[in-house]
Amino acid sequence: MSDLYDIIIxxxxxxxCSLARQAAEQGFRVALLEKDDFGAGVTSRSTRLIHGGLRYLESFQFGVVKESLHDRRAWLEEFPGIVDPQPFVIPVYKEDSRPAWYIYTGLKLYGMLSRDAELGTCQRISAGEVEHLEPGLDRKNLKAAFRYFDCQATYPEKLCVEMALRTETAGGTVRNHTPVTGFLREGSRVVGVKCGDEEFRGKLVVNAAGAWVDEVRTLLSPENKSHPVLSRLNGAHIIARPFPGAPQNAVYHEARSDKRPFFIVPWRRLYLIGTTETPYDGDPDRVMPTEPEIDYLLSEFDQLFPHTTLKREDLCYAYAGSRPLVRANSSNMNKASRGHGVYDHEAEEGIPGLLSMVGGKLTTARSFAAETMTAAATKLGIPNPGPLAIAPGRSYTADDRLAELYGGRAREIDLLIEQDPDTMMKPAAPGAPATVAEVLYSVQREKARTLGDILLRRTGLAYEADYDSDWPQAIAETVAGPLQWDSSATAQAVADFESELERTLIRL
Ligand SMILES: Cc1cc2nc3c(=O)[nH]c(=O)nc-3n(C[C@H](O)[C@H](O)[C@H](O)COP(=O)(O)OP(=O)(O)OC[C@H]3O[C@@H](n4cnc5c(N)ncnc54)[C@H](O)[C@@H]3O)c2cc1C
Incomplete structure (x- = not known):
C-alpha cells in the first residue's frame, strides 16, 4: 500500500514549489513531482524581476499591486542574496504615450502602496544627471527621468530549489526528473497520479504545470486539448557582455516600435535585454528565440541607447519562454483578473480531486500558493490554514556570486571547503568560476541529477559569458562517483547535456 498524501503537486x-513548501510547512503530507528539474520550465526563462506590477495601476488594480508589493517584500526578506533590490530608471521622451507627470504620479502611488521604507522611494532625475548616471541613454527629446526600486531574483531557479528543499525538510516527498504520465481515477474522482510504473495516491492533486497545464489536462481526457484554459505568449531575451555605455541601473521604457514594455537589466555582470510577446500554441518544450525577435530587441536597444557600442558580436546568447496566461474565456476561475486563477475541475468538468493553478508570475507565487491552499482546504474539508508568515532568511556577504546563487546557504559551501580545501577550492573545470565544492554540493544537497541541473540550474555555469564547452566533461568526471555513473553513463550524461543546452540557449 503506497502512502496517502494530502496534496500531490x-x-x-x-x-x-511555493505551494509545496507552504503545504508541507503547514503540516500537510505533500508530494511534489517535477518532470524535469525544479525551475527548469518558464521560471528559468523569465526577466527575473520581482516587481509590484507598476502597470496594473493604470487599470486601478490597487489591490493586485499591494499584494504583489507584499510578496516582493516577503521574497526579499526570506531569500536575501537570491533576491535583491534593483534600482530602475524610467526615461520619459516627448513622443512617449505616457507623460512625465503621469509616470511620476504612478511611481509615487507605487511607493505609497508598498509602505516600504527601503524600496518605496522615487526620485526625479534632471537631464544633466541622466547624462552622468546613464551616459549611453538617448537624450534627444528627453523630458524627464525617474529612479525607483523593484527587485531582482538573480536565480529564480534557486528559489525553486530552496522551496523544494524546505518542503522536504518539513516532511514532504520531493522528486525531480519524475514526469506525471497519467491520473489514477475512482469513478470520476482523481485519486492520484502515475509516473510510469510508480503510483502516488492523494486526497487532492494540484496541476501546477505552468505552460504545460493544458498538456497535463489532456492526460485526463484527450478532449481537453480542444478546450484549453491557457493561452501562451512567448518572450525572448538577448544577453550581452559588458560594453561601453552599458546601464548601471535597470532601464524600463516602452518599445519605440510597438509601445510594449522593454527592459535592460544588469544581470550577473552581464545585461539582460527583453522582451518580446509572440502568441504561441506549439509545444512548450520547444520554445526558442527567433531571428526576428533577436533583431527586434537589438533594434529597440539601439534606439534607446544610441551612445553605446553594443553590437551583435557583444551578445553571448538568447533564451525564450512561454508565459502561461489565463485564457480570456475561462470561466469559474477565481481571481483570474490577477493574472492567475485556481481552476476547479469538479465545478467545471465534474471531476473531483483535482485543481489547476493557471497563469501567475514569479512575484506573486506566494500569494497564488496561499489562494490555492484556501481552495485546497475547502476541498479537503478542513479550516483554511491562511498564508505563511514571512520567515526572514540570513544574508551572506562574503562573495557576491555565492550569495546570489545560494543566499544564506552559501555558508554550507564554505563548510565543505573548510573540510578539504585542497580538493574543494579547485575550479569545477579549468577557467570555471564555480568550485568543486559547489558541484559536489549540488549533488549531495540540492538534488541535482544531471549535468543540466548542475550547469544550468545550480551553479549557473552554462550562463557564463565565457562558458567553455569542455566544462561539462570535467564536471561529469567529478560527479560520476557520487552519481554512480560508469564511463558510458558519463558519456551519455555529457551528450544529454549538450542536447539540453541546445534546447535552452542559442549561442550568438
Ligand atoms: C519572457 C518572460 C518573462 C517573464 N518575466 C517575469 C518577471 O520578470 N517577473 C515575474 O514575476 N514573472 C515573469 N514571467 C512570468 C513567470 O516566469 C511565470 O509566470 C512563472 O515562472 C510560471 O511559473 P510556473 O511554476 O507556473 O511554471 P513553470 O516554471 O513552467 O513550472 C511548471 C513546471 O511543470 C513541469 N511539468 C510540466 N508537465 C509535467 C508533468 N507531466 N509532470 C511533472 N511536471 C511537469 C515543467 O517541467 C515545469 O518545470 C515571465 C515569463 C516569461 C515567459
Missing amino acids: IGGGING
Missing part, C-alpha cells in the same frame, strides 16, 4: 516551477 504536479510541476516544480515557482508556483508548484
Whole structure:
C-alpha cells in the first residue's frame, strides 16, 4: 500500500514549489513531482524581476499591486542574496504615450502602496544627471527621468530549489526528473497520479504545470486539448557582455516600435535585454528565440541607447519562454483578473480531486500558493490554514556570486571547503568560476541529477559569458562517483547535456 498524501503537486516551477513548501510547512503530507528539474520550465526563462506590477495601476488594480508589493517584500526578506533590490530608471521622451507627470504620479502611488521604507522611494532625475548616471541613454527629446526600486531574483531557479528543499525538510516527498504520465481515477474522482510504473495516491492533486497545464489536462481526457484554459505568449531575451555605455541601473521604457514594455537589466555582470510577446500554441518544450525577435530587441536597444557600442558580436546568447496566461474565456476561475486563477475541475468538468493553478508570475507565487491552499482546504474539508508568515532568511556577504546563487546557504559551501580545501577550492573545470565544492554540493544537497541541473540550474555555469564547452566533461568526471555513473553513463550524461543546452540557449 503506497502512502496517502494530502496534496500531490504536479510541476516544480515557482508556483508548484511555493505551494509545496507552504503545504508541507503547514503540516500537510505533500508530494511534489517535477518532470524535469525544479525551475527548469518558464521560471528559468523569465526577466527575473520581482516587481509590484507598476502597470496594473493604470487599470486601478490597487489591490493586485499591494499584494504583489507584499510578496516582493516577503521574497526579499526570506531569500536575501537570491533576491535583491534593483534600482530602475524610467526615461520619459516627448513622443512617449505616457507623460512625465503621469509616470511620476504612478511611481509615487507605487511607493505609497508598498509602505516600504527601503524600496518605496522615487526620485526625479534632471537631464544633466541622466547624462552622468546613464551616459549611453538617448537624450534627444528627453523630458524627464525617474529612479525607483523593484527587485531582482538573480536565480529564480534557486528559489525553486530552496522551496523544494524546505518542503522536504518539513516532511514532504520531493522528486525531480519524475514526469506525471497519467491520473489514477475512482469513478470520476482523481485519486492520484502515475509516473510510469510508480503510483502516488492523494486526497487532492494540484496541476501546477505552468505552460504545460493544458498538456497535463489532456492526460485526463484527450478532449481537453480542444478546450484549453491557457493561452501562451512567448518572450525572448538577448544577453550581452559588458560594453561601453552599458546601464548601471535597470532601464524600463516602452518599445519605440510597438509601445510594449522593454527592459535592460544588469544581470550577473552581464545585461539582460527583453522582451518580446509572440502568441504561441506549439509545444512548450520547444520554445526558442527567433531571428526576428533577436533583431527586434537589438533594434529597440539601439534606439534607446544610441551612445553605446553594443553590437551583435557583444551578445553571448538568447533564451525564450512561454508565459502561461489565463485564457480570456475561462470561466469559474477565481481571481483570474490577477493574472492567475485556481481552476476547479469538479465545478467545471465534474471531476473531483483535482485543481489547476493557471497563469501567475514569479512575484506573486506566494500569494497564488496561499489562494490555492484556501481552495485546497475547502476541498479537503478542513479550516483554511491562511498564508505563511514571512520567515526572514540570513544574508551572506562574503562573495557576491555565492550569495546570489545560494543566499544564506552559501555558508554550507564554505563548510565543505573548510573540510578539504585542497580538493574543494579547485575550479569545477579549468577557467570555471564555480568550485568543486559547489558541484559536489549540488549533488549531495540540492538534488541535482544531471549535468543540466548542475550547469544550468545550480551553479549557473552554462550562463557564463565565457562558458567553455569542455566544462561539462570535467564536471561529469567529478560527479560520476557520487552519481554512480560508469564511463558510458558519463558519456551519455555529457551528450544529454549538450542536447539540453541546445534546447535552452542559442549561442550568438
Ligand atoms: C519572457 C518572460 C518573462 C517573464 N518575466 C517575469 C518577471 O520578470 N517577473 C515575474 O514575476 N514573472 C515573469 N514571467 C512570468 C513567470 O516566469 C511565470 O509566470 C512563472 O515562472 C510560471 O511559473 P510556473 O511554476 O507556473 O511554471 P513553470 O516554471 O513552467 O513550472 C511548471 C513546471 O511543470 C513541469 N511539468 C510540466 N508537465 C509535467 C508533468 N507531466 N509532470 C511533472 N511536471 C511537469 C515543467 O517541467 C515545469 O518545470 C515571465 C515569463 C516569461 C515567459
